[in-house]
Amino acid sequence: MAPTPADMPIPVDWYLYLSAALFMTGVVGVLTRRNLFIILFSIELMMNAVNLNLVGFSRFHENLTGQNFVLFTMVVAAAEAAVGLAIATALFRNRQTLMVDLFDRMKG
Amino acid sequence: MVEKILFIIFAVMTVAGGVGTITRRNVIHALLLLVFTFLNVAAIFFLTQAYFLAVIQILVYAGAILVLFVFVIMFLNLRTFQEQEQTHRGQRWVALVLSVLVLAEFIIVLAGITFVSAKGGFTPEAITAAGGSTRVFSNALFNQTLLPFEVASVILLVAMVGAIILVKKEKAANVATREWEPDAESPAEAAEEEV
Structure with a gap:
């Protein structure tokens, strides 16, 4: 286990393990689920894992x-959620489904 | 010691919420578990003494994004998808096994690394002496990253305009070129929506 500064109560490794677990959970969600909404949720999970890493190392390196970078990640996440939901709405209006493997009209 | 125990509790609940999010059949249940995960991440931010970010996490993720998702999910009728197959038939087990392997790689690599703190000087005591977490945070934000902050506002504006254009009703000239009308559903589906 990594040596921690005397005033950091939680080792920085723990943030990395938690972040890796949360990130791979999101990856599994993106790769296996068919529902477009669950895929958007999984992307949010991955962004939260990144935020955890950034905050943990911000504390570790003092x-x-x-922490400032986390703010920009949140901005990108909010923009991504807004545009992703708009695309989902437009797709649902056109196709009456949200299962991503059925959106194959442009497939060669 | 207390912090370590709390961290483990919140970490377990975070991962459990994440696993629950990607395994639920009902999208609303998945969304509520996602918010549970966000709140646990906010609790970990509190434990790390990133107070401002913890509050922003609750406001933005558990507040704004939740409301956005709930609004769209209620707006669309998603109940009919619960009976369909939820995972890709060809790749679910491959994806699961490969993801577990990558996670094992992460853990093996992390177990072999020792990190050395850069000692930037912003210890909790120094932050408290300098006027609190939010003041120090915003000083750093507006002194070092002012230009990215302004660019972020442009990103939000572009996202807003893009979302409005994407969901806007198409004009009559464009509708005429479509193969079929979205409103012209079969009577069975129309009756099902009214229930």
Whole structure:
């Protein structure tokens, strides 16, 4: 286990393990599920895993740049959710389904 | 010691919420478990003494994004998808096994690394002495990353305009070129929607 600063109560490794587990959970969701909404949720899970990493290392290195970066990640996540939901609405209006493997009209 | 126990509890609940999110059949249940995960991540931010980010996490993720998702899910009629197959037939087991392998790789690599702190000086004591977490956070934000902050506002504006254009009703000239009308459903589906 990594040596931690005397004032950091939680080892930084723990953040990395938790972040890796949460990220791979999101990857499994994206790769296996057919429902477009669950895939969007899984992408949000992966972004949260990244945020955990950034905050943990920001505390470990005693530097606030990581926390500032989390703010920008949240901005991108909010924009992605808005555009993703708009695309989902448009797709549902056109096809009456949200199962991603049925959106194959452009397949060669 | 107390922090470690709390961290383990919140970490277990975070991963459990994540696994629940990707295994639920009902989209609303998945969404509520996702919000549970977000709240646990916010609790871990509190434990890390990133107070401002914890509050923003609750406001933005568990508040705004939740409301957005709930609104769209209620707006569309998703109940009919619960009876269909939920996973890709050809790749679910391959994807699961490969993901577990990648997670094992992460753990093996992380177990062999020792990190050395850069000692940037922003310890909790120094932050408290400098006027609190939010003040120090915003000083760093507006001094070092002012230009990215302004660009972020442009990103949000572009996302808003894009979302409005995507969901806008198409004009009559475009509708005429379609193969079929979305409103012209079969009578059985129309009756099902009214229930």
